[in-house]
Amino acid sequence: MSEQAAAAAGPAAPSPPPPPVAEALPPIPPSRSVSSFASEAELEADVAMYTGLPLGSENSMVLDNGGSSTPEGAALTAGRRRYLCYFMHRHLEFRLPEVEALADAARRRLASKARRDAAGSGSSCSGSGASNGTAEAAAPSGPAVVWEKPFGNRAESPFWYSHLDSDEVAKDVASKMMLPKVLLEVWGEADSLEGLREQLAAYPQAEKDKWGGPDQSFKFIVEAWGHSYTMREQVALIESMEPCCRFEGPIDLKNPQNRFWLILVRNEVRSLPLLPDRYYFGREVGVADRSPINTYDLRRRRYLGPTSMDTEMAFLMCNMAQVGRGSLVMDPFVGTGSCLVPAAHLGAYTIGTDIDVRVIKLGKKDKAGRPVNVWTNFQDYQLPPPIGLLRCDLHTHPFRDGLEEVLHAIVCDPPYGVRAGGRKSVPKQREIRSREDYIPSTDPYSAAECMHDLLETAARMLTVGGRLVYFLPAAPGFYSEEEVPRHPMLEVVSNCEQHLTSRYTRRLITMQKTKPYDAAEAQAYYEARGPPKLAIDDMHEYIYKTPAQLAAEAGLTVEEYREQQVLRVPRNRGKNI
Amino acid sequence: MLQCHIKGVQNGYPLKVEAEKVETREMDFEPDFLRHIFPRINWPALREAAAAMGVSDLPESASEELLEDDDFLKKFHHALLEVHLEEGSLVCPETGRKFPVSGGIPNLLLQEDEC
Numbered sequence: 062m063s064e065q066a067a068a069a070a071g072p073a074a075p076s077p078p079p080p081p082v083a084e085a086l087p088p089i090p091p092s093r094s095v096s097s098f099a100s101e102a103e104l105e106a107d108v109a110m111y112t113g114l115p116l117g118s119e120n121s122m123v124l125d126n127g128g129s130s131t132p133e134g135a136a137l138t139a140g141r142r143r144y145l146c147y148f149m150h151r152h153l154e155f156r157l158p159e160v161e162a163l164a165d166a167a168r169r170r171l172a173s174k175a176r177r178d179a180a181g182s183g184s185s186c187s188g189s190g191a192s193n194g195t196a197e198a199a200a201p202s203g204p205a206v207v208w209e210k211p212f213g214n215r216a217e218s219p220f221w222y223s224h225l226d227s228d229e230v231a232k233d234v235a236s237k238m239m240l241p242k243v244l245l246e247v248w249g250e251a252d253s254l255e256g257l258r259e260q261l262a263a264y265p266q267a268e269k270d271k272w273g274g275p276d277q278s279f280k281f282i283v284e285a286w287g288h289s290y291t292m293r294e295q296v297a298l299i300e301s302m303e304p305c306c307r308f309e310g311p312i313d314l315k316n317p318q319n320r321f322w323l324i325l326v327r328n329e330v331r332s333l334p335l336l337p338d339r340y341y342f343g344r345e346v347g348v349a350d351r352s353p354i355n356t357y358d359l360r361r362r363r364y365l366g367p368t369s370m371d372t373e374m375a376f377l378m379c380n381m382a383q384v385g386r387g388s389l390v391m392d393p394f395v396g397t398g399s400c401l402v403p404a405a406h407l408g409a410y411t412i413g414t415d416i417d418v419r420v421i422k423l424g425k426k427d428k429a430g431r432p433v434n435v436w437t438n439f440q441d442y443q444l445p446p447p448i449g450l451l452r453c454d455l456h457t458h459p460f461r462d463g464l465e466e467v468l469h470a471i472v473c474d475p476p477y478g479v480r481a482g483g484r485k486s487v488p489k490q491r492e493i494r495s496r497e498d499y500i501p502s503t504d505p506y507s508a509a510e511c512m513h514d515l516l517e518t519a520a521r522m523l524t525v526g527g528r529l530v531y532f533l534p535a536a537p538g539f540y541s542e543e544e545v546p547r548h549p550m551l552e553v554v555s556n557c558e559q560h561l562t563s564r565y566t567r568r569l570i571t572m573q574k575t576k577p578y579d580a581a582e583a584q585a586y587y588e589a590r591g592p593p594k595l596a597i598d599d600m601h602e603y604i605y606k607t608p609a610q611l612a613a614e615a616g617l618t619v620e621e622y623r624e625q626q627v628l629r630v631p632r633n634r635g636k637n638i
Numbered sequence: 639m640l641q642c643h644i645k646g647v648q649n650g651y652p653l654k655v656e657a658e659k660v661e662t663r664e665m666d667f668e669p670d671f672l673r674h675i676f677p678r679i680n681w682p683a684l685r686e687a688a689a690a691m692g693v694s695d696l697p698e699s700a701s702e703e704l705l706e707d708d709d710f711l712k713k714f715h716h717a718l719l720e721v722h723l724e725e726g727s728l729v730c731p732e733t734g735r736k737f738p739v740s741g742g743i744p745n746l747l748l749q750e751d752e753c
Contacts, residue, residue: 386668387668387670387671387674388671389671389674389675408666408668410665410668410671410719416747434741436741436742445665445666446663448665448719450742450743451743451744451746452743452744452745452746452747453744453745453746453747454746454747454748457748459746461652461680464678465678466678467675467678524674
């Protein structure tokens, strides 16, 4: 759906002539149950399709809808604030892990800031530091986010509730989030507009006064999900809500101090989940800025390769990796630098390495014949260039012995031989006449070996708590939970599937380093596991086989095979990407 | 931070810098990052490399206390992040093997008889 244009209206404005439009406002369509749009059977099929939808995260804390008012739920959410997290209807498995990663990073950043402030005030002015000390005593514990499922416990719905530590954390999350559109402090939620108006009227006046005083400018935003309203219908909606709020301040459409969202879920689009009608009203605590996706759009980037990472996904990867100001981020398969551009945008220092000299150094010529390379990609956006670009090989890497705990994050899209194959240096007996201009040969690098080297490097080079984020290719029949690479120093945080084609998907794996590197333990682990082998090493063949070949293997005619394939298409395909 | 990784080489660190062309570019100053990276840096190696690239104002030795000194942090920041070797080589102290640096990118790929 397209985002609705904002509209606003307010209390009987003292401005000169009253707008004539007010008399002729169109009627607001009545609420209805979803069954008037879809048949019972359609509805059932839709619910069934999303049943068991993976949430991406390995250990999310998820309560049922309304679960925060049960005794157990109340204990878990005590001291937290509840926000409606309204998501884009995209990348369903990536939604929760992204917010969790951002909230966790925000919490840690605020805690270290509080520590510094406390230390600072303690040494300089010991008298007034007392209040800081008490604030720090209530350090938050438990998971960074306690989730509450959307209405009807429909996990596919984009209206999740998140319980976060504070407004400060929520604002920090909002400054980077890509999948949620907005975080709202909910003032009312109902299944009809009348119900919503009643709730809003009953919302505590003291709370309303905090945000609706005479000196605070405001604006209403109408957001329709699954359908659209004309501008005049939006004005009518706002006028109908306004008497319940009684804000005294001036309306400001450009730069209001407070923004209030009226969200109407009224699905009339069959390709979206068939959710029942629902109405929300809330105060905006933080809104997403998705403009970087446009700023760094690959279509306008001068230097690209066939596997350059899509900008939205690259930002998601950096968010999962908790990249922030002053982080040190490495991409060992840097290619054209597409995973590092968002990291630099977020204020990180970047390092890129690659084995292919053509990619990393020589670059290409753009349409005007000017040379373009990784450096120019950063220059074009006026981003700080990588602090290091190296041509080297992860397999026989040149980082000094004992160099550990340097990187805050490793973000990469390893070569798996599906679209681009990996290469590595190999020992060979060969006569080398001149070392200066000799071009060493490289051998194919299997995905299993590549993963082994990547995890080993991460286990050594990441700081404790630092994150490794990478893609793992998958296909129906080629993915099993056991094949997700493991390492004794790294723990899987999230595993989110992105559908690419009906035969090919990939999973974004986020791992966190849990303890300092121990060479003996890592060695013992690998010995116990045996030589690395992954089914995905054979995936190239499978993905590029023709239907005729696949049908012959299965002993079917092409038509029979195709029919079977339709049934095997990933079930959410088309509905969530 | 790099060492010579040719198989069998015992003492491949630190690589010596032979500079032909050095570029200076401005980077954002981030004291927290410098405090993070400082304990991971071999100070004499950084000092020697910086000197080879024409930055000679780093003190002979450095300790954690200096990290509270803004003037020192600025110098450290400049030497570590702003001075960039464009053309030249990195030389292994044991074997004398030169790893060429061109276009600001060191080529540390090994040849077949080295790995």
